[in-house]
Amino acid sequence: MTTDRSTVPPPRPEKLLTDEDARAVAAGTCRDPFATLGPTADGTGVVVRIPGASAVEVVNDTDRVLLTEHPAAPGVFVGPVLPFYRLRITWPGIGYGEGSVEEREDPYRFGPVIGELDEYLIGEGRHRKLWTVLGAHLLTHEGVDGVHFAVWAPNATRVSVVGDHNGWDATAHPMRPRGATGVWELFLPGLADGAVYKYDILGPHGEQLPQKADPVGFGAEPAPATGSVVRQLGTHTWADGAWMADRADPDTPGINDASEPVSIFEVHLGSWRRHADGTSLSYRELAEKLVDYVADLGFTHIEVLPVSEYPFPGSWGYQPIGLYAPTNRYGTPGDFAAFVDAAHAKGLGVLADWVPGHFPTDAHGLGRFDGTALYEHLDPRRGFHPDWTTWIFNYGRPEVADYLSANALYWLEEYHLDGLRVDAVSSVVYRDYSRRAGDWVPNDDGGRENYEGIDFLRDTTTEVAATFPGTAMVAEESTTYPGVTAPVGPDAERSRVHGLGFDYKWNLGWMNDSLEYFGRDPLYRRYHHNQLTFGLTYAFTESFVLPISHDEVVHGKGSMYGRMPGTHDEKMANLKAFYGYMWGYPGKKLLFMGTEFGQVAEWNFAGELEWNCLDDAGHTGVQSVVRDLNLLYREQPALHRRDCDGRGFQWLVVDDNSGAEVYAWLRRGLPGDPHVVVVLNLTPVERTGYRVPFPVAGRWIEALNTDSEFYAGGNRGNTGAIQTEAVPVGTEAQSAMLTLPPLSAIFFVEDLTFVPDDPATTATPADPVTTATPADPVISLTDVSATPVEDTP
CATH class of the missing domain: 3.20.20.80 (Glycosidases)
Structure with missing residues (x-):
């Protein structure tokens, strides 16, 4: 049976709350609002602040009690308390209309949420899961759903949660200080995902500060608005359990390992590709289009x-x-x-x-x-x-x-x-x-x-x-x-x-030197030889990533295409040779979007990439080179297993004193892995009959040639494979006569299946090669490279 106690005379307001405290409550300046608002310490009364209400009652499932407005502070109501109470508020009507009635929870009847251990770790500066305590968290507290807010502001004299839920009234929801840690907290019943909020803070001397976004907020309003947004974490159902387990497995090298x-x-994300109306793709659209694109390119x-x-x-x-x-x-x-x-x-x-x-x-x-x-x-x-x-x-x-x-x-x-x-x-x-x-x-x-x-x-x-x-x-x-x-x-x-x-x-040193060198007219590269060789003096002092990042295609630096000298075709050839040089060089690889197909213009964050470049065969050729370099890099252990280990690199041709700007080096993997030899010709002159030392006798497959017709090149090469001869060059006992296309990079992979007719003998030197038939761009990938992908997501 419900007992109506609304007519029971309440305690005198001044006995529950002094005039001074009542005015502080009304002004929202209480240092500790829980010392005055909510149930009183002795459990006999309650104090609430509801500005503009014509009547306030405390109610529960069986009782209701009418509160009295404090005479010293309009909007502050006091009276007897009920267990597990809610507030029943009557708002005045407009004109002769009837007022409205609503029920809500009183935030100040709830106990604290933050535990002693969390408080201690925060105070020590050792809470490594800080986001589980601070910020805005949707939770059920004392049987009621709502949002718990917590923020670190040790020198504030008052912190309030403001937002649409309280009309951005800084006096409505002051927070509870948590002692010496400087943390303030408040549980607000009824708020849900998507609620907009900020913190309203008074400084050390009571001065009003600009309203602040949540330092540990999980969401934010769209600019130019600056509020934080309540967001529930953990809403996504993950399907990557095997991925995560493999990554953490100590017995196998993971995706980030230096040997991989x-x-x-x-x-x-905002300027990779855009909708027709100029808006950016969403995370979920990028999850399809961008992810498929990057996977197709072999990154x-x-x-x-x-x-x-x-x-x-x-x-x-x-x-x-x-x-x-x-x-x-x-x-x-x-x-x-x-x-x-x-x-x-x-x-x-x-x-x-x-x-x-x-x-x-x-x-x-x-x-x-x-x-x-x-x-x-x-x-x-x-x-x-x-x-x-x-x-x-x-x-x-x-x-x-x-x-x-x-x-x-x-x-x-x-x-x-x-x-x-x-x-x-x-x-x-x-x-x-x-x-x-x-x-x-x-x-x-x-x-x-x-x-x-x-x-x-x-x-x-x-x-x-x-x-x-x-x-x-x-x-x-x-x-x-x-x-x-x-x-x-x-x-x-x-x-x-x-x-x-x-x-x-x-490796920013490598990046700067390499781009300067490749940006020069090939006629003058011979005078800047050291820009390609100096990097090897420190290449293994750290575990390096070779970065061609966003920083290199903005602020007037031009695009990668624009940095290359010469005509359009020469720019394309230079760029393909550069990527061959980069993928053959020790170190992990990084390319910024758009550079993989040689975008002509600088990157513009406010637009999208120049996808129309792929209407040009030269640009699709660059894209195909990058795809096949990635595949070769994955397939050949010698190209990645010792990226960060000096034992994985050896110069073969570093300075021939002829001005030919031909470079060659060996990449080694672990014992049993086929060796890879990388040869560069960085002048616009075709070199035929150019003898290059090789570290091992036998047959070497021409696995990738950036001048291949599959990459819109001149299709000059070495008929798909070469066989070494017992002609010493430098410190190597074996060598081969090569055709080196202009502005090119060629990768030769040791053929471990090759058995010479007579291992005890070696072939006599062959005549210089003057013509070549098309070479497959990558072992076992001819069908992939033969049809450059022009479509983009």
């Missing part, structure tokens, strides 16, 4: 430019605001997970660019988050980047380093990424990065190394390797900092300037 082929297709990995939420499209994602939110531009977190899953289903690893080096100064971002330099250094010589006009993280603060390290783990766990490419590592490890003398602060030893940044990177790579074995951490590091890919080692053995623990480092 690693060929990366770098892509900006092993997709690397996406940063997908963390960012406000400025022109930053391409390198100035992120929401490190924990996949950008909404292409869909939801579940959609991005589906993209990764689809790539795994096609045998492709997925890497993402990660930006822990700096963050933008947008008012809704991390800068001066609680009114103090919280995430950044207070001293601009350490906390502000003058070139990028961005804030720099304070790596020496444990909570900040934890925020970043946990973010790396978040992407690997929640989205099954196979690795992260870490942007601008040099800016993290050096205090004087891009600064003039006097504009930076030396470390405690008087040097330029940023010890705090170095420790942060080491801790992150160590955590990633331990938690997600088989994943890869790749460094974009533009200096000669030693030991980027060296192991970190035990704490007791750490040098302050060595061993960052990355798996790979971008």
Whole structure:
């Protein structure tokens, strides 16, 4: 039976709440709202704040009690409390109309959500699953569905959750402070996935700060709006269990292992391909079209430019605001997970660019988050980047380093990424990065190394390797900092300037020298011989990736096509030779989208690639060369097994003193693997009868020739195979007379099945070859290469 207690006289309001506290509640300035709002400490009364209500009752399944408006604070209602109560609110009508009635839960009747262990780890800066505690989480708390909000703002005097649910009223939902950790939390019943919110913060002196997006938010509004969006994690049903198990198996080399082929297709998701109306493809559309395209070209990995939420499209994602939110531009977190899953289903690893080096100064971002330099250094010589006009993280603060390290783990766990490419590592490890003398602060030893940044990177790579074995951490590091890919080692053995623990480092020295060399008129290349040879003096000091990235096709640098000298046909030949040189060179491979078919224009992030280039046979020829190079790279262990091991490379022709610009080298795998010899002719002159040393007697298959007709070349070559002769050249006892097409790269693979008629004898030197029939471009791949693919997804 329901008992109507609405006429029972309530306790006097001032006995439950003083006038001063009532006014603080009304103004939303309580330091600890749970000390005043909700059930009173003795359990006899309740205080609620409902501005504009004409009446408020507390009700449950059996009772209801009318509350009294506090005389000192309009909108603040007090009275007796009921167990498991809800609020029944009567809103005034308009004119002579009747008012409306609604029932809702009181957020201030619920207990805290964050446990003591989580609170302790956050305070220590050692919570490596930080995203499971902070941010906005859909959950059932004390039997009621809603969203739990938690944010770190240790110097704030009040933090409130604001959004559409409360009319963006900062006084409506102040949060509960959690002691010395600086964390604030609040459970809001009834909110659902898709709710938009921000944090409204008063600084250390009660000053009003700009409303902030959630540093650990999982979703964001479309720009130019800047709110965070409640998003449920884990909505995607993964189908990559076997992939994940194989990757982590310690007994077999995984997809990221230095002994495996690693060929990366770098892509900006928004400008790879667009709809007819100019809009970008969604994550789920990319899961079909982009994934199929990359798999068809034989790449092993997709690397996406940063997908963390960012406000400025022109930053391409390198100035992120929401490190924990996949950008909404292409869909939801579940959609991005589906993209990764689809790539795994096609045998492709997925890497993402990660930006822990700096963050933008947008008012809704991390800068001066609680009114103090919280995430950044207070001293601009350490906390502000003058070139990028961005804030720099304070790596020496444990909570900040934890925020970043946990973010790396978040992407690997929640989205099954196979690795992260870490942007601008040099800016993290050096205090004087891009600064003039006097504009930076030396470390405690008087040097330029940023010890705090170095420790942060080491801790992150160590955590990633331990938690997600088989994943890869790749460094974009533009200096000669030693030991980027060296192991970190035990704490007791750490040098302050060595061993960052990355798996790979971008070889920017190789990239710069190689592009300068190939960009020269072939007439003058002979005077810059060292630009192709110098890189081998350090090629094995780190585990390198050879990057032709987005940075090389923007800001007036031109496209890869535009960088090549000569006529259209010569540009095509140069570009194919360059890719042959790159795939034959030791190191893992990376190409940015559009370079695989020689796009003519620079990359434009606001449009799509120049797919019409593929109407030209020269461009489809370049695309086919890249496809077949990838296949050859996968098939031949000598081309990948010792990419990062000096035993896998040997010069054969490095300086013939003739100005011919012919280069040749040997690639070795493990014992039993067929050797591969790579020969380049980097002048526009055909070389016939050119003798090249070979390391092993026998028959060598002409496995790929960039001048093949299958690649729109001149179809000059060596009839598909050559046999060595006992004619010493240099230190090698065997050699062969070759035809070297102009501006070409040729791959010769040792034929282990060949048995000479008389092994005890060798053939006499053959006459120079003057003509050649078409050579198959790749062993067993003639049918693939004979019909260049012109269609794109």
